[in-house]
Amino acid sequence: MTTTPTSDETPSAFTDEQYGAQRAEAAVWAGASVLITDRRGRVLVESVGYRDTRLLPGGAVDKGESPAHAAARELYEELGVTMSVDRGLAVDWVSTAGANASPTLRFPGEVLHVFDGGTWGDEQIAAIRPREGEIEAVEFVEPARLPELMSPDNARRALSALRARINAAGPALLEDGLPIAPTVLDRAGVLRTARARHHLPFHAGPAPEQLSVVQVWGWLLGPDGRVLVLLEPDTGAALLPGGTPELPDRTDPLVTLSREVHEEAAAEFGEPLFLGHLCDPDKPYARLRYAAPLTRLGPPSADPATGRTHIRVLATPEQALELFDWGPPAADQLSAVHQARARLGIPRAARQPLTELPNATELTTS
Template sequence: MGGERAPGTTTDVTGERMSVDGIDEPVSRELIDHCAGLPGVVVGASMVLRDRRGRLVVVDPGYKPGLDLPGGMAEAGESPHEAVGREVREELGLDLAVGRLLAVCTTSAATFGRVVLDFVFAGPTLTDEQVVVLAPADAEVDAVYVLTPDEALPRFPGRTRRRVSVALEAEASGACLYVVDGREYRPPKERVWHEDEPIPAGSPVGRAAGWLFDPDGRVLLVGDPDGGYALPGGGAEPEDVDALATLAREVAEEANAVLGKITHVGYLSDPDGGDVRSRSAARIAALGPLAPDPATGWSWSRVLVTPRRAAALLGGGYDARLPQALAAQRIAHERLGVPILDDDSRVDVPPEGVTFP
């Protein structure tokens, strides 16, 4: 047979044949040695496990402060999904199927001296029988808890909390997110602000958010567990008939807010021709008691600030946000009768909520 190879195989440097999906692709010793000498990264993997009530399974590692998801560091030659399956078996004594990838979280070398890649996977929903017998199966785990996201998130250390928050967002949205130092990575893109212009017919609205005003002229921001702020709003769902329906649903879920009169403020277009982002202004009729967002499981904090201060607190840069904030303030004043407030006041909304006259 000499050098003849079977279809769908190749010969490695030891003379063994390896399947490469029907493509002959020899790997030279030179390439192997080159890869072995490249700078390495630390790879970790964890799993989002829930019970039938939607609570999270979390562990208390004895060797570090705070709680964590089940998981740990990959061993030599181990892929991330293999590592998390092994770690769950070792920590919880459960042999579980590894679900889809929710997030890849990168921590820069400035933090640990090496780049760390954390792969967060979904896991199956545990049965009641599995939950009842949950207990540490590894000496490195002091305890296992089953907690709601609202109960668990404050007990995670900062970096872990950001990783878990992103994973829960990805779990709810069906996305797989890439995170750098705790924040979702998004390619820089300068969206164009169209003040008081109608959304062009046929343009898909990907997200809708609102500048929601209290009777004194402050706007509502929602705060995530890491101290970041956002306008209430979110992505469109198939059942939403238009951007205003998306806004009303999202503000009810995130802020338990009831809106009064609503008016269009403008939209942000994508220079590459993608979807648009709608912006509206509305009067707030009431803010109900703080409640978990069904998309993430955690409760957003709520704060009322002036539009200028909101522009400073929101991501994306003050200069980029300010024209939108001032447009919302002007249009809300002209069409909704909202007073213009230019002081630097801030009101934290109490957990029990508030009703406005």
């Protein structure tokens, strides 16, 4: 007769059979899913016949199978896509309470791995072949829609994984979909509201005189090549410093930019470079874009226009664009930013975790 060791016994006192029996009693499920986005940053979700909520591609890890192999297998079985997955975004401990599973399921808890499926272009998307009888539809959706389309636990996990991908700090450790060490993106709730959407063409030249300037924004570059991004404290929405011209600005866009940067971010900048403008073909408006070296951040203060104190972070220009939905024209604007950065003698920033700037800071280039 084999006896199961008690919890106060040390493992060194166990036989292999006893130790194996104890670990088997603590066994949990294992699962794997894959987070895939399109070039606009929308997330791929599946509609399946056996659930009324959407899912990321994925499923159970089979006996003797690794989570990465399971993720690749599920992509092939569900979408007809052959690819390896070798980058983790999150590992989630899913408790019995967090899963809200039926008692008849006898759910013991699960360790669920979320892998990065990358950003898919039109050719990859066109190659999707949903599995008949299981996958009823596949669509790419705005991240902010995930809570309405997915179950609460799946939505939390997907958004946490997406924030971890943007933040570039390595895989996030989650408990019931929430990070145990939240980043600034998690604390601000970034992506829980719809991203700013402006699919407007970007023009490198000056705006035509007949267009009214309705917005002036700045790409303010720190000494390491990252840019200042503001996060709304109540919605998590992201924006670049800048705003709308006012009468005291005397139609001078640089006066508008300086005033708005001071009011929104308590920031100052050096000699700016004009990048270009965006225009709406259906409206006589222009939105101007500048780049400038960020020289100083004062103590954070409330924006007099909104009463809110923005969360200030440094992000690479590429990370900043992931917080917006600017469509294909964003590539032209990004190229102009990097050309200006080079002219300003500022290095290109390596992808790295976003840095929150809560205090007054002097920024100088060496």
